[in-house]
Structure formats: C-alpha cells, structure tokens
Amino acid sequence: MILQGLLLTDPAQPPQLGWIRVDPPAAGVPGRIAEIGHGELPSDLGPPDFGGRDRIISPAFTDAHFHVPQVESVGADGLHLLEWLDRVIFPAEAWWGRGGAMASARTSARRLIREGTAGFAGYLTSHVEASRDVAMYFARKTPMRFHLGRSAMDRNAPDELTAEDRARAKQSPTPSPLLPTLDVEPKQNRRFVSANPRFAVACSDELLAEIGWAVAEREKAGERVLVQTHLAETKPECELVAELFPDAPHYTAVYDQAGLLRDGALLAHGIYLADDELELIRERNAAIVHCPTANLFLESGLFNWTRAAFDFGVRVLLGSDIAGGPDVAMPRVARSMIETAKALKLTRSGADAERISVPSPAEVWKLITEGNATIFGQPGAPDRFGVLEEGAHADLLVLRVPDAWRDEHLVGRLIYSWSSRLIEARVFNGQHVDPANIERQTGGSPC
C-alpha cells in the first residue's frame, strides 16, 4: 500500500512532501511502515492508494485512559465524582452483567476509530465473562492495539459490581483477579490484558495486594502487564481514602504498598498530590494520565502539568477518560490540556503565573501520537508506535485540510478546529479501516 502526502514527522516542523510504503500484517508480523520517501512519488510506485500531494499524513492517536462501558454515559452533567459514579456510572456498568457489554464494545470501537484513535488503555467492568468477551471482540474484530483490564472492585459500590471479587476471594484456590491472557494469535505486541484495580475507595487492602501479587506472577512468567488505576482525582475522594487506609502515609502509598506503583503504571488524574507522592511516582517510573476534559466536566480540579512534568520529572500522558470526559477525539482532549494550563495560569499572579508552562499545539500533538503510544513500546525498543519511521507499526491517518490551513499554524488549526471529517483515510496495523465497516461487520446501530 502506498500513501502520499505532506508528512507530519515532527509537529514542530512544517510537514514535507513524501510517500510511505506500508506492508500489511502477515504471518505474525504486524503491519509496518516499510519505506518512507521524500519528495515526489516515484512513477513506478504510483498512483498512491491513499492521499495525494496536498494531504497531511500523521501517525494515528493513542488514548491513555478510556472506559469502554461508559461510552453512552457522556453528558450526565451537574454531579461530582463520587455522586456521579453512584448515580450514573455504576448503573451503566451493571448493564454488562445483563447482556449490555457487546453493544458498548461496538460503539466504543466505532467512535474511537472514527476519531482516528488506533490504540488505547482502557477499563472494562468487574464482570469477568463479559469483560473477557469484550477484550476478545477488540482483538478479533478491530485492528486496534490496546491494554484492557477488568475493573476490580470489592466494596463501596453496588453488589452487582463487587460480588464477583468478593465471591472469588472466598474460593479455594483463589482464581486470579486479572482476566486470562487473551487467546488470540498472532499477538503482534498490540493486545494486552492489564490489571485495573478501579481505585482505592472501591478496593480493600486484600484485593489490592492480591492484584499486585498477580501482576508480579504474570511478569515472572514473561507476560507484560500494565497497571491502570485512578489517583487523587477529587478532594472528597482523597479524604475518604485517608479514612479507609489510616495506616498509609498518603494515597499514593496505598498503591505502592500493594506493589502496584510499578514501571509504566498509568495513574489517572493525579490532581491532588503532595511533593513526596510525586517523587515516589517518578522513582517508580509510573505515569500520570492527565484527563483535562474529565477534570473540567466533573469540576474535579486543574491538574498542574508544569509541576508534575517539569518540577518533579514525572511522565505525563493524556486520556479522554470517557465518560468523565465528554470527547473521544484526542485532538479535543489535547486542546483541553492547553486550555487547562492557560486557566491555571489565570488563577495565579506575578512570578507564580510565569512559572506555569502552557504546552504548544505541536507539543500536545506529539503527546497524543508519539507520547501516549509509548505505553505499547518504549523509545529504543524494537517495536515503535505513533511515529512516521521505517519499521514502526503502521497506524496512520490521511487528513484533508482546507488550503488556507497549510501554513505555520497547521497543527494549531488541527487542534482547535478538529473534526473527524478531516480524516480521509485510516490505516491501522497496515490495513485500511473504515468505521462504517466495523458497523456492518458486527451489526451495530449507527451512531
């Protein structure tokens, strides 16, 4: 497959005309970028299958925090986190135990693909069987890459969502709190089961320790298991955690003591963290997933990116946090990251205001393509994601933009005027993918 266009190799630089030859997936090898050429397309290769001289070619997006069962729960406004979980989210997730899981899976897949998201780190519900079916659906029916885990929880939520973990803990021998390894071949380094203790409020000490143990066991057996959880999203949640874990020095330590604060762990939100918590997160090489749209929607707070990333050197990624966040589209989440930094700056004055960094459109574009994709492969590793480089996994977008956009503000225009209609073609795992075909293949309702 040949793609032609202006290659957005580095969003801080003007894109240059070029072409990309893509190899489709074959015999256990993922679809990869086989060759990148600069300048005009050689006549023996043309015409291109997708793109053209005036199109933009970008790596596709990765979302570092997404809840599959919440895809239809967007827009339930007027509530704060703990009340919103009780009144909106837990009832929605309970539907997975009554046959609603596959509908959420199909809708999530269609919306993510439509908005150009090729990879994500996501949560399922606490239902083992339904969660496993949904992970298998993503693996078999979509070309997406993912880390997906069931939301483990055994307290402070309805029985329907906590019963499986409470019953499991009483069985002998105790089955794993994690989903089984996905039975899909070839794995292609794109599909992983993760460990997702929901958050400390909904997990007992015992459950957290058990998950930490299960992750360590899987890793000893050579499996890669990412930990995903929520941390310090709101003040009432932090107060509740302090009551529930009176012996822990702080919220972050609750996860650390259970062996969950590990290399690559994805800690969503992290708004209310003390200095020693940020230091511990950096020491353990965990990452904070900034969810700016969700932080505003639930009025949780303004995450201080400058403090976490620059003062403490913590790795910060970006997540939609559907349905706390209302936008699936990662460019809109990226825009909200810029706006959050600007809003935070406006709450300060003098030298305090000057110390707040506002990320540029190029920086946030790089974060939703290359930065977030590091959850699948670290820089320097043999598998590369989210970049226009020979040998990298071929997850690409062909964008068609108005002529007037092709100036030095191109990336700013993409961020601030984003629409999925700008995407002319999506190539995920080296294959052309059409969100409409995902609907037809699976019989889902249009949305």
Ligand SMILES: [Zn+2]
């Ligand atoms: Zn979340």
